[in-house]
Amino acid sequence: MKKFFITASMLLGSFATFAMSPEMSPYSNEIISKVQDYKEIKVSELPKAITEAFANDFPGATIDKAYVNEDKKYKLEVTTAEMSTTLYANEKGEWIEK
Template sequence: MKKLILSAIVVLGTMSIHANVLPVSQNTNATVTIQTEYTEVTADAVPAAVKTALQTAYPGAKLDKAFVNEKKEYKLEISVGDQKATVYSDVNGNWLKI
């Protein structure tokens, strides 16, 4: 009977070793990117202030595509010679950093 109790204590003792809870890191970083939806518009729909700012900042630039979002911000795909770029402007021709 002593051997049975002793073996039960040994078995339960070894099982409790594996019952330790490991620490869980609570440092969680979440990145949320909100992208506004742009819809394509014709080059004629781009305001004159935006076109003027484009020609002032990028002389000789050709407007390939233009997009606008609900906040009246314009995404302009332009080409200057061999190079292509995408620039962003508000309705007044002020450049935006996105």
Template sequence: MKKLILSAAILLGGLSSQAATIEVTNTVAPLVKFQDEYKEVDAVPAAIKTALDNAYPGVKLEKAYVNDKKEYKIEIIVRETKSIVYTDAQGNILKK
């Protein structure tokens, strides 16, 4: 019986000596919407609509933005997937 109690005491003592306090710091980056100097517009040129229809069949235009260089940032939905496409005024898709 002594051996059983002694074994239990050693086992519990060994487990408690390995316990350590872990300090967890929670760093949260603030969410900032940055439009890259784009301003929202209500309508886009027909050339852009045609180019998007040809490139992405079944595309839905959600929002459109334009900058000073007449480059368009267009939020689209294709097959229930949201994406952002950059184009120029002639409908050429830009790589950004």
């Protein structure tokens, strides 16, 4: 009987740890800001270094959409003959792993 009460109290106590809403989580604001910090721009507004690097490294591919963040890092939605993907680059035209 003693084990039952200990197990039941541990089980009920564990529910409280999962009851925290996402708004209360200390990490939720950081995640949201990381996801939403890119602002859409026109493909024609991309720096020349990025467009040249893209043309050299991905011949035949097209840039569908372009985004930039405050750190001047660019997110490119790209379509190739085989697939669609997302690439990241800095303003110097160097590719970034994400």
